[in-house]
Amino acid sequence: MGLEDQLQENVMTTKVDEMVGWARKNSLWPMPFGTACCAIELMATLASRFDLARFGAEAIRFSPRQSDLLIVSGRVSIKMMPVLKKIYDQMPEPKWVISMGACASSGGVFNTYTLVQGVDQYIPVDVYIPGCPPRPENVIQALMKIQEKVAQAKAN
Amino acid sequence: MENQEDRETEDVGGPESEPGPVTTRIRARFGDASVSTGNAVGCESVIAERDALLPFMTFLRDDPELSFGYLVDVTAVDRLPLDQEIRFAVVYQLYSYKHNRRFSVSVPVPEADPRIGSVVSVWPGANWLEREVYDMYGIVFEGHPDLRRILMPDDFGSYPLRKDYPLHGKGERDNFVF
Numbered sequence: 001m002g003l004e005d006q007l008q009e010n011v012m013t014t015k016v017d018e019m020v021g022w023a024r025k026n027s028l029w030p031m032p033f034g035t036a037c038c039a040i041e042l043m044a045t046l047a048s049r050f051d052l053a054r055f056g057a058e059a060i061r062f063s064p065r066q067s068d069l070l071i072v073s074g075r076v077s078i079k080m081m082p083v084l085k086k087i088y089d090q091m092p093e094p095k096w097v098i099s100m101g102a103c104a105s106s107g108g109v110f111n112t113y114t115l116v117q118g119v120d121q122y123i124p125v126d127v128y129i130p131g132c133p134p135r136p137e138n139v140i141q142a143l144m145k146i147q148e149k150v151a152q153a154k155a156n
Numbered sequence: 157m158e159n160q161e162d163r164e165t166e167d168v169g170g171p172e173s174e175p176g177p178v179t180t181r182i183r184a185r186f187g188d189a190s191v192s193t194g195n196a197v198g199c200e201s202v203i204a205e206r207d208a209l210l211p212f213m214t215f216l217r218d219d220p221e222l223s224f225g226y227l228v229d230v231t232a233v234d235r236l237p238l239d240q241e242i243r244f245a246v247v248y249q250l251y252s253y254k255h256n257r258r259f260s261v262s263v264p265v266p267e268a269d270p271r272i273g274s275v276v277s278v279w280p281g282a283n284w285l286e287r288e289v290y291d292m293y294g295i296v297f298e299g300h301p302d303l304r305r306i307l308m309p310d311d312f313g314s315y316p317l318r319k320d321y322p323l324h325g326k327g328e329r330d331n332f333v334f
Binding site for chain 1: 307308309316321322323324325326328329330332334
């Protein structure tokens, strides 16, 4: 006469970490930091043809305080880097970062005096996307990689 | 095709060529010696003195036969290492809606004294254009209402479009603090 008998198949037992991870990974709220052509591809990823909503990440927030996934898509100059750092700092924990495209990841072809040669020098990056710019498929794969990582994270 | 032939026979010579309508007008007002002029690919140009720049520019704007009411762009040239003495030239691109005519004014500026008068009082649109030239070349526009850097960070120490500035910078991109 256990509890399971009374409730029968209406309950499922799991671990808190797995439950929270499952919920988090299917409800990512991205914060787009679009400074160049990568942002155009990011928009295409969100639009109907590729439809990022299928992965539960359609709620693009332009406020960092409501987001848990920062997508850096484009060049970041030394004048813009403090802005990006501030946005990253304003995002509540837990948070993840995608560095989208060659410029955000390494400076790309802009090996010049004013461009940060990879945003990972100043903020931690979880997934890098190669490409110039990457196609929406690459962005989707990066989001799925993030989902794997989110699912493994501890609940608190 | 007819147009193309016209263009080929059109005068595309340098300063030696026949003076155009703008040049003629300027010479009538300031005299032959005041300016040296050019007429390349159908666009007249002039090399002006920086000391009398403001009256000259005001004349270009207000004279009814010229009416250059639109300042298209202000930029600069760094002639290093061709000309060490007079290293820079500030270039003004003008356009007249009234006469559908373009004109170019080049003003030499020496490196030892990189100053030039601001033309914001003549064309208010010069404000940001002159700030960009100041930002990139370090040429100071006297009389400018708000001469600050416009593209680079305020504490950026160099003038990046100068020819002696290295492409990868002087370490600014690795050593900036925030």
